[in-house]
Amino acid sequence: MKKILVTGGAGFIGGNFVHYLLSRYPEDKVICVDSLTYAGNLDTLSDVTDNANFGFYKIDITDAVSIDKLFAEVLPDIVVNFAAESHVDRSIEDPGIFLRTNILGVQVLMDACRKYNVSRYHQVSTDEVYGDLPLDKPEMMFTEQTPLHTSSPYSASKASADLLVMAYYRTYKLPVTISRCSNNYGPYHFPEKLIPLMIINALYDKPLPVYGSGANVRDWLYVEDHCAAIDLIIRKGKAGEVYNVGGHNEKKNIDIVKTIVNKLGKSERLITFVKDRAGHDLRYAIDPSKIHAELGWLPRTDFDEGIEKTIEWYINNKPWWEKIINGEYRNYYERMYENR
Ligand code: NAD
Numbered sequence: 021m022k023k024i025l026v027t028g029g030a031g032f033i034g035g036n037f038v039h040y041l042l043s044r045y046p047e048d049k050v051i052c053v054d055s056l057t058y059a060g061n062l063d064t065l066s067d068v069t070d071n072a073n074f075g076f077y078k079i080d081i082t083d084a085v086s087i088d089k090l091f092a093e094v095l096p097d098i099v100v101n102f103a104a105e106s107h108v109d110r111s112i113e114d115p116g117i118f119l120r121t122n123i124l125g126v127q128v129l130m131d132a133c134r135k136y137n138v139s140r141y142h143q144v145s146t147d148e149v150y151g152d153l154p155l156d157k158p159e160m161m162f163t164e165q166t167p168l169h170t171s172s173p174y175s176a177s178k179a180s181a182d183l184l185v186m187a188y189y190r191t192y193k194l195p196v197t198i199s200r201c202s203n204n205y206g207p208y209h210f211p212e213k214l215i216p217l218m219i220i221n222a223l224y225d226k227p228l229p230v231y232g233s234g235a236n237v238r239d240w241l242y243v244e245d246h247c248a249a250i251d252l253i254i255r256k257g258k259a260g261e262v263y264n265v266g267g268h269n270e271k272k273n274i275d276i277v278k279t280i281v282n283k284l285g286k287s288e289r290l291i292t293f294v295k296d297r298a299g300h301d302l303r304y305a306i307d308p309s310k311i312h313a314e315l316g317w318l319p320r321t322d323f324d325e326g327i328e329k330t331i332e333w334y335i336n337n338k339p340w341w342e343k344i345i346n347g348e349y350r351n352y353y354e355r356m357y358e359n360r
């Protein structure tokens with residue numbers, strides 16, 4: 021039996037990871053820590069709250085006193101840190117909270133891991149720490165050796181955290197691992213990110229705001245495949261190692277939007293080109309050969325199947341996203357898109 025502490029478990033990927041663990045490891049305990057920011061949603065965990073192997077604590081990972089108390093009580097074997105401010109556009113508006121949560125929060129968690137002899141601290145990082153690639157060199161991909169070279173306050177905060185994690189490995193021999201994954205999509209994705217925003221707007225026949233020309237490329241992975249990769253890394257990955265995670269599934273933003281429009285039987289006339297994101301990364305592409313060769317990981321869901329499952333999930337789970345849209349999200353949407 022393992023006690024796995026999952027931070028940020030009320031968010032998109034963390035929530036999927038909690039479900040992933042509880043459904044596959046009935047002998048393990050899963051303890052979720054989340055401060056429930058605008059992106060955290062207990063509805064995402066409503067079907068596991070009664071599970072005897074699940075516990076939830078509303079704690080901010082930057083609150084060292086509360087984190088220490090929790091570790092003393094729970095004594096986790098493994099900590100997987102998903103908690104973060106994750107939205108690039110919000111980091112451009114207000115970087116401060118990104119530096120606090122994404123860097124200082126990581127320090128607080130790792131200090132607790134050292135004090136309570138946690139056997140693995142896993143940092144959920146991102147391909148954005150590598151910066152971007154040119155659009156006209158399809159052979160170029162990010163490997164674990166690609167230098168960190170960030171573009172946004174968000175990616176700079178994530179890269180800073182990665183450096184701190186490796187510093188704790190070298191200095192204190194804290195048994196750490198890092199995964200750097202490409203763009204995820206799937207159930208419980210917060211409705212201000214590209215794919216859920218386009219599905220929901222299209223369902224309402226609302227304009228579909230594409231930044232710039234829509235030529236930017238992202239490398240999309242179904243969220244359950246990311247969860248499987250992290251699960252393998254925490255159980256079989258080597259301490260001190262970084263693993264890139266991605267499924268060789270590069271798509272231009274405009275093609276993603278057209279796919280959604282067409283699958284929903286809507287008109288492409290809904291597509292509206294709006295002002296570009298400041299410093300907008302051109303292309304991400306992950307080389308996942310290390311995690312494949314060393315841990316045997318491969319993605320299982322291809323994009324066509326994954327996007328259909330995702331669209332279906334949003335159609336069938338309207339109450340989940342409607343509640344979000346009625347709240348703070350509205351203010352964000354107006355601020356971001358009204359004069360764009
Ligand atoms: P998300 O924004 O959906 O969820 C983040 C969660 O963290 C929320 O539940 C939020 O309440 C919680 N949180 C934020 N600040 C906190 C704090 N100070 N203390 C405790 N909890 C806090 O994010 P996501 O898309 O699920 O991303 C999860 C992680 O995966 C992030 O670290 C992100 O950098 C990384 N990542 C995301 C993607 C992607 O495509 N979404 C890809 C690669 C890596």
Ligand code: DAU
Binds near residue numbers: 213237
């Ligand atoms: O690559 C991994 C990263 O993927 C994660 O580290 C981040 O946490 C996650 O948010 C995601 O970052 P992106 O910036 O790539 O995701 P986002 O959904 O915000 O945007 C995807 C692309 O779509 C990007 O090129 C910007 C564009 N876009 C986005 C929105 C919200 C639009 O054209 N219109 C939009 O309205």
